[in-house]
Amino acid sequence: MMLYIDLSIAHLCENNNINPAEEVNELCVETSDGTFKTLWSMNILPKWKLFLWKLLHNGIATKVNLGRRGIQLSVMCDLCGAAEEDIQHLFRFCVIAQQVWSSGTLGIHSELNETMSFKEWFLFYIRLFQRQDGKNSPRCTYFISTIWGLWLARNNRIFRNEATTVSVVFAFIKIGLDQHGILQPQVRPFVRHLHPPEGNITFPPGFFRVILAGVEDQGPISTIVIDGSWHKNTKNAGMGWFLENQHIPNDRILGGAQAGTSESALQTEVLACLLSLRWASQAGIGRVTILSDSHRLVELLHSDATMDIQLIWTLAEIRRTGKTFNWCCINKVDRDRVQDAHDLAKAASTYLLSFSNFPFSFSCL
Numbered sequence: 001m002m003l004y005i006d007l008s009i010a011h012l013c014e015n016n017n018i019n020p021a022e023e024v025n026e027l028c029v030e031t032s033d034g035t036f037k038t039l040w041s042m043n044i045l046p047k048w049k050l051f052l053w054k055l056l057h058n059g060i061a062t063k064v065n066l067g068r069r070g071i072q073l074s075v076m077c078d079l080c081g082a083a084e085e086d087i088q089h090l091f092r093f094c095v096i097a098q099q100v101w102s103s104g105t106l107g108i109h110s111e112l113n114e115t116m117s118f119k120e121w122f123l124f125y126i127r128l129f130q131r132q133d134g135k136n137s138p139r140c141t142y143f144i145s146t147i148w149g150l151w152l153a154r155n156n157r158i159f160r161n162e163a164t165t166v167s168v169v170f171a172f173i174k175i176g177l178d179q180h181g182i183l184q185p186q187v188r189p190f191v192r193h194l195h196p197p198e199g200n201i202t203f204p205p206g207f208f209r210v211i212l213a214g215v216e217d218q219g220p221i222s223t224i225v226i227d228g229s230w231h232k233n234t235k236n237a238g239m240g241w242f243l244e245n246q247h248i249p250n251d252r253i254l255g256g257a258q259a260g261t262s263e264s265a266l267q268t269e270v271l272a273c274l275l276s277l278r279w280a281s282q283a284g285i286g287r288v289t290i291l292s293d294s295h296r297l298v299e300l301l302h303s304d305a306t307m308d309i310q311l312i313w314t315l316a317e318i319r320r321t322g323k324t325f326n327w328c329c330i331n332k333v334d335r336d337r338v339q340d341a342h343d344l345a346k347a348a349s350t351y352l353l354s355f356s357n358f359p360f361s362f363s364c365l
């Protein structure tokens, strides 16, 4: 039997270029904050991480550990009575653990390689599965949920006096796996096909737009022209916007400009859109159409599938602010149409110009 055991581990190691001692060392190297890098980078339930952390530091309340802390109790495993209840016994050698491991989908014979400490044994499998399946190996998840299930079943027996059977342990494993599954990012492989590919739709000139709120023909609409200007080298950004067709004295611009920094031209344009909507809201404008020369901005507002982390918040804020108007629409127009806004944005990004002017009626309030 022992011969088979050693061959089995050797076989695994050979097939995977693993030196068991080295592998365990690599995983056991604790970073300054005391974590095991590879393990903690896994996408698993936070409570599992906490549990594993305690487990790998032999800090969970097994009977042997409680006895070491001076608590008077029998340290023998109350399930099999064959050995002391330490983590090695509880999770590997106890008869119930052996049955659970060998009948589970991983087919692990936990009683093998008995000279390995629990930590070595645990990290060996994590490393093996990660090497073969990738960092978020499903087998790692199953492996961890099995240990978790054994622990819950044991606590259920000790604190609630409920029987521990293989099927009870598997019920706990399943609960853990279900909870794990809920936390995983929802895979939406077909989402792109549910929406028409907006970029390819042929819109009449001036009609590529997104309506964020309201019905169009229920009153006069204010038009705000926006643009962004971005310097790639310095990351300096300028956002400009102004209210169109307003007859006001002294060529005073009704609108604003803001200087800042941003990561891309697109981000700058998205910011310009948000600032213009906030300005319109402050100016007491109830119905507004924003003119932008960015096709991408309108496209992004059409779709919920933006994965660009730098834009998600701003786009969400644009949608939220847009909904506070009686009418709100973002309309893609030709570049020539936004020339004045472009000049404002350029001045903001180059000379760090920032200002905000509101209509007279607003300043009187």
Ligand SMILES: [Zn+2]
Pocket (backbone or CB within 6 Å): 077, 078, 079, 080, 081, 082, 083, 089, 093, 094, 095
């Ligand atoms: Zn036992």
